[in-house]
Amino acid sequence: MEDRKFKIAILGPENSGKSSIMNALFGRYVSLVSEVGGTTKMPIKRYWGKLKIGRSKENPEFINIVFVDLGGLYTTSDKQSPIMTPKILEKTFKEINDSDMIIHVIDGSIGLLRSFEKLHHLLKFRYQKPIIVVINKCDLLNNIDKEILKKYVENRLKNTPIFVSAKTFEGIPELLDTIIRYLKR
Numbered sequence: 525m526e527d528r529k530f531k532i533a534i535l536g537p538e539n540s541g542k543s544s545i546m547n548a549l550f551g552r553y554v555s556l557v558s559e560v561g562g563t564t565k566m567p568i569k570r571y572w573g574k575l576k577i578g579r580s581k582e583n584p585e586f587i588n589i590v591f592v593d594l595g596g597l598y599t600t601s602d603k604q605s606p607i608m609t610p611k612i613l614e615k616t617f618k619e620i621n622d623s624d625m626i627i628h629v630i631d632g633s634i635g636l637l638r639s640f641e642k643l644h645h646l647l648k649f650r651y652q653k654p655i656i657v658v659i660n661k662c663d664l665l666n667n668i669d670k671e672i673l674k675k676y677v678e679n680r681l682k683n684t685p686i687f688v689s690a691k692t693f694e695g696i697p698e699l700l701d702t703i704i705r706y707l708k709r
């Protein structure tokens with residue numbers, strides 16, 4: 525039997541740190557990081573590795589994990605990004621549609637955008653996608669900021685966020701753990 529493929533799409537506003545998180549998950553450079561935003565235009569797909577999920581020794585079951593860094597669908601100003609041409613937009617939606625799980629990245633220094641809140645609900649309810657919410661740049665947040673943002677996100681998305689920092693790698697192991705736990709459930 526051929527190994528199953530599991531595709532995880534990383535979604536979020538420009539500059540929220542999608543490419544940085546992708547690099548942190550791989551432990552090396554795979555996606556271009558930029559100060560100015562709008563760097564990742566076409567989705568960037570990378571094979572992460574094979575994970576054994578089956579319990580049986582005789583019949584081990586493996587899953588091939590692929591991550592996709594989606595370009596920013598919207599700018600941080602909460603408007604549709606002008607850098608996305610129809611072709612890129614089409615490809616981006618194809619990748620979203622094709623994905624088995626979404627990582628919704630929130631920029632911790634900005635907060636949850638309305639546009640992404642709507643997109644989150646659309647993906648959750650209409651497309652039935654499992655979604656992991658991560659709040660990135662937690663190295664910039666103090667405990668009070670974190671608590672306020674966590675409550676807000678939980679309230680709006682009914683989802684407990686994981687705090688991560690693609691800069692310090694804080695929370696990256698927890699993110700991987702959450703993915704693996706989901707796959708082994």
Ligand SMILES: Nc1nc2c(ncn2[C@@H]2O[C@H](COP(=O)(O)OP(=O)(O)O)[C@@H](O)[C@H]2O)c(=O)[nH]1
Pocket residue numbers: 536537538539540541542543544545556557558559560561562563564596660661662663664688689690691692
């Ligand atoms: N302080 C801090 N900066 C970050 C973090 N993750 C990304 N950045 C910075 O945010 C900017 C945008 O990152 P990038 O990964 O290109 O975002 P993308 O547009 O969502 O792919 C870059 O200047 C990164 O160095 C983080 O966890 N902490």
Ligand SMILES: [Mg+2]
Pocket residue numbers: 542543544556557558563564595596
């Ligand atoms: Mg990027």
